[in-house]
Amino acid sequence: MQDVSSHMVRRLQRFVSLTNAELALLADMERDSRAVSAGDWLWQEGDAADTLLVLTEGWSCSARYLPDGSRQLLEIFLPGDILGIGELADGKRRSDVSMLTDGRISEYAYPRLRELFERAERLRSALFVIANQRQAMLAERLVSVARRNARQRLAHFLCECRARLLEPASARQRFLLPLSQQDLADALGMSTVHISRTFSSLACLGLVRRRHYHILILDPARLERLAGFNGAYLQCDPQLLAPEPPAAEIQ
Amino acid sequence: MQDVSSHMVRRLQRFVSLTNAELALLADMERDSRAVSAGDWLWQEGDAADTLLVLTEGWSCSARYLPDGSRQLLEIFLPGDILGIGELADGKRRSDVSMLTDGRISEYAYPRLRELFERAERLRSALFVIANQRQAMLAERLVSVARRNARQRLAHFLCECRARLLEPASARQRFLLPLSQQDLADALGMSTVHISRTFSSLACLGLVRRRHYHILILDPARLERLAGFNGAYLQCDPQLLAPEPPAAEIQ
DNA sequence: CTCAAAAATAAACCTAAGTTATCGCAAGGT
DNA sequence: ACCTTGCGATAACTTAGGTTTATTTTTGAG
Numbered sequence: 010m011q012d013v014s015s016h017m018v019r020r021l022q023r024f025v026s027l028t029n030a031e032l033a034l035l036a037d038m039e040r041d042s043r044a045v046s047a048g049d050w051l052w053q054e055g056d057a058a059d060t061l062l063v064l065t066e067g068w069s070c071s072a073r074y075l076p077d078g079s080r081q082l083l084e085i086f087l088p089g090d091i092l093g094i095g096e097l098a099d100g101k102r103r104s105d106v107s108m109l110t111d112g113r114i115s116e117y118a119y120p121r122l123r124e125l126f127e128r129a130e131r132l133r134s135a136l137f138v139i140a141n142q143r144q145a146m147l148a149e150r151l152v153s154v155a156r157r158n159a160r161q162r163l164a165h166f167l168c169e170c171r172a173r174l175l176e177p178a179s180a181r182q183r184f185l186l187p188l189s190q191q192d193l194a195d196a197l198g199m200s201t202v203h204i205s206r207t208f209s210s211l212a213c214l215g216l217v218r219r220r221h222y223h224i225l226i227l228d229p230a231r232l233e234r235l236a237g238f239n240g241a242y243l244q245c246d247p248q249l250l251a252p253e254p255p256a257a258e259i260q
Numbered sequence: 261m262q263d264v265s266s267h268m269v270r271r272l273q274r275f276v277s278l279t280n281a282e283l284a285l286l287a288d289m290e291r292d293s294r295a296v297s298a299g300d301w302l303w304q305e306g307d308a309a310d311t312l313l314v315l316t317e318g319w320s321c322s323a324r325y326l327p328d329g330s331r332q333l334l335e336i337f338l339p340g341d342i343l344g345i346g347e348l349a350d351g352k353r354r355s356d357v358s359m360l361t362d363g364r365i366s367e368y369a370y371p372r373l374r375e376l377f378e379r380a381e382r383l384r385s386a387l388f389v390i391a392n393q394r395q396a397m398l399a400e401r402l403v404s405v406a407r408r409n410a411r412q413r414l415a416h417f418l419c420e421c422r423a424r425l426l427e428p429a430s431a432r433q434r435f436l437l438p439l440s441q442q443d444l445a446d447a448l449g450m451s452t453v454h455i456s457r458t459f460s461s462l463a464c465l466g467l468v469r470r471r472h473y474h475i476l477i478l479d480p481a482r483l484e485r486l487a488g489f490n491g492a493y494l495q496c497d498p499q500l501l502a503p504e505p506p507a508a509e510i511q
Numbered sequence: 512c513t514c515a516a517a518a519a520t521a522a523a524c525c526t527a528a529g530t531t532a533t534c535g536c537a538a539g540g541t
Numbered sequence: 542a543c544c545t546t547g548c549g550a551t552a553a554c555t556t557a558g559g560t561t562t563a564t565t566t567t568t569g570a571g
Contacts, residue, residue: 073403076488081403095392098385099496103396134349140391141349147398148355152324152332154406155449159558190519198406200559205520221567237327245350410528441549451529456550472537 015039016089017063019175024138024245031129038125039065042115051092051106051114058096059119064088067112068187071104072195082196084143085188087173088112094140097122110187138245145242154198157237159207162197164236167217167224172240186224266290267340268314270426275389275496282380289376290316293366302343302357302365309347310370315339318363319438322355323446333447335394336439338424339363345391348373361438389496396493405449408488410458413448415487418468418475423491437475 018035021027027035042065045051051062051069069086083104086092096102097119117125126133146169153162171181188196190204197204211217216232218225226232269286272278278286293316296302302313302320320337334355337343347353348370368376377384397420404413422432439447441455448455462468467483469476477483 073399075403075407079407081406083399083402095395098389098392101496103493104399137388138349140395141346144346144391144395144398145354147395147402148324148334151334151398151402151405152326154402155332156326156330189517201519202521202560203558205518206558209520242354245352440547452549453530453551454528457528460550 016065016087016175017091018089020089021132021135025131025135027131031132034125034129034132038117039063039115042066042113044113045108045111047108047110049108051108052102053105054102056102058093058100058102060093061097061117061122062092063115063117064090064092065113065115067114068109069106069112070109070188070192070196071106073104080195081198082192083147085109085170085196087175089175091136091139094136094143109192142243142245149242150196159197159199159203160210161236162199163193163204163207164211164216164232165238166193166197167226168229168233168236168238168240169243170224171226171229172243181226182229183223183225185222186219187222189222267316267338267426268342269340271340272383272386276382276386278382282383285376285380285383289368290314290366293317293364295364296359296362298359298361300359302359303353304356305353307353309344309351309353311344312348312368312373313343314366314368315341315343316364316366318365319360320357320363321360321439321443321447322357324355331446332449333443334398336360336421336447338426340426342387342390345387345394360443393494393496400493401447410448410450410454411461412487413450414444414455414458415462415467415483416489417444417448418477419480419484419487419489419491420494421475422477422480423494432477433480434474434476436473437470438473440473 015035017039018027018032021035042063045067052058054073064086066088068088069092070082071084071086071092072080072082074080086106092106093102149165149169153165157165167186170186171184174181174184176184190201190208193199194201194204199207208217208219211232212219214235216226216228216235218227232238266286268290269278269283272286293314296318303309305324315337317339319339320343321333322335322337322343323331323333325331337357343357344353400416400420404416408416418437421437422435425432425435427435441452441459444450445452445455450458459468459470462483463470465486467477467479467486469478483489
C-alpha cells in the first residue's frame, strides 16, 4: 500500500481496500496529469464522452445553464474525485464542468478503461458505489432546496462539505471552501444577497464564520442539528458487488 | 422477441436490443410476481437491500420523510421500472418506497442476480444505463425546484411523465397520472394549494387539463416551450459499455 | 503603493408562494 | 336518501426570500 498521499486512493479506500496490483493501476492512472486553471472548462454539455477524469488536485463543479441566463450547480468535486462516470453509459456529457480553483487532472481514455475494468473488477464496483453516492448527494440537495429554509440549506451544505473532506474529523473545523457567494447561491437555489444574509445569521447564532473563502465551524454538533444533517448517505459498505480479495493477491 | 407485452422488456429495449437468451432470462425474472395494493410499502429507509425489484404493473414512488413531518418525493416509478439498483452497492435502502396504485412486483434476490449478471453482461450494462438516467432525472428535478417557477415546474413534470410513458407519442396526449395534488406538491416542492392554482393557470392558458387523475395535454409543443423541457436526458445510446451481440442472435 | 475590478454587505422594497380556512363535489358505505 | 371521507378549488392574509441600488471591502495587476 504505497502512495498513500494520493487523494484519489485515499478516497477510494473509504469504500474498498485495494490490493497492490490495483494500487499500481491507480498510480499509473494518475501519472501523467496536466495542470488546469480556475475557470477552465473540463467539458461542456453535449461533448462526446469517452474518458474518465481524475481530479488529482483542486476543486471543480458541474452545472446546468438555463435559457434565462441563470445556472444551477449540480455537483461539487473535491480533490481525488473521479468525474464522468455516468457519462460512460451513453457517450455524451450531460452537464458543463469547470474548475473552481487551479488544479491538476489526469484523463483516462476508453481503451485504457476497458483494460482497467477487466483487470480489476473491484475497481469497477467502486465506480458503481461512487456513482451511487453521487446520486445520494443529489437527492439530498433536492431535499434541501425543496424542503429546508435558507439557514438549514446553507448549514446542510457546509456539513456535507465538512464530511466529504479527507482530513480527520478533528481537522475539519476549519477548511477552505473555494466557492464565491455567487457559486453557493447557484448551488443552493438562492440569491447571493440571501447567502450573505444567511451567513450573517449563522454567525450571529455562533455556529459558523466565513472569511475569504475560509469556513470556521464553531459548533459542529449544533450546526448539524439545525441542518437536520445525517451523514449516513455519505458512507457505504460495499459488500455486495465487491467481494474482498481472498487473500494475498487477486484476480 | 417473444413476450412483447412485458413493460420491463419494452423499457429495456429503449436502451439495448436483447438476445433471445437475455429475453428468456428476463421472462424468468418476471414469472413469479405478487400483487401489491396502493399505499403498500415496498421497503423503508435502512432496510437491508439484497434484492432487485421489478415493478411489473402499477406506479410507485420513493420518498424522504423529514423531521417536521413533511416529505419529499424523489423518484416516480412507472410500470416496467426496475427498483433498487443503486442499493445493490451498499446493501442498505436509502429511501422509503411505496405504491401509488395497486400493482404487481417481482423480486430478484442476490444469488439469482449474480447468475443473471454473469450470463448477461449487457443486462448489467443496461442497469448502469438506467441508474444513470435516474440520476439525470434527479438532476433535472433539482433544476426545476431550484430555478423554475411553479408553472414551469409543473409543466416540466408533466412533460417528463409524458415522455417516459411507453405508449407511442400519438397516444400520450391523454394519460393517467395517479398522483394526488398532495403527491405532486411533495414531488415538486410546493403546497397543494399552489398545485391547484397552477393547474388552473395552465388550464387558463389552454395547455393542460386534469380531472380525476387524468391528464389531457392540449398543446404539447407550447407546454414544452413554457417548461423549458428538453427530453435529451431521457434518451441515451449506450454504445460504450454494452457492445452489440455478435450477429445472428439479435433480438 | 495605487487603482480598478470583483466580491461582499446593507437597506428598502416587492412578489411568488405558503398558510389557513371555507366550501363544493364525487364515491362508498349503510 | 343520508352521512362520511377524501380530494380539489377559491379567497384572504402572511412571509421567506428575491430584486435593486448603493456602499464597503478585498483582491490582484502593474
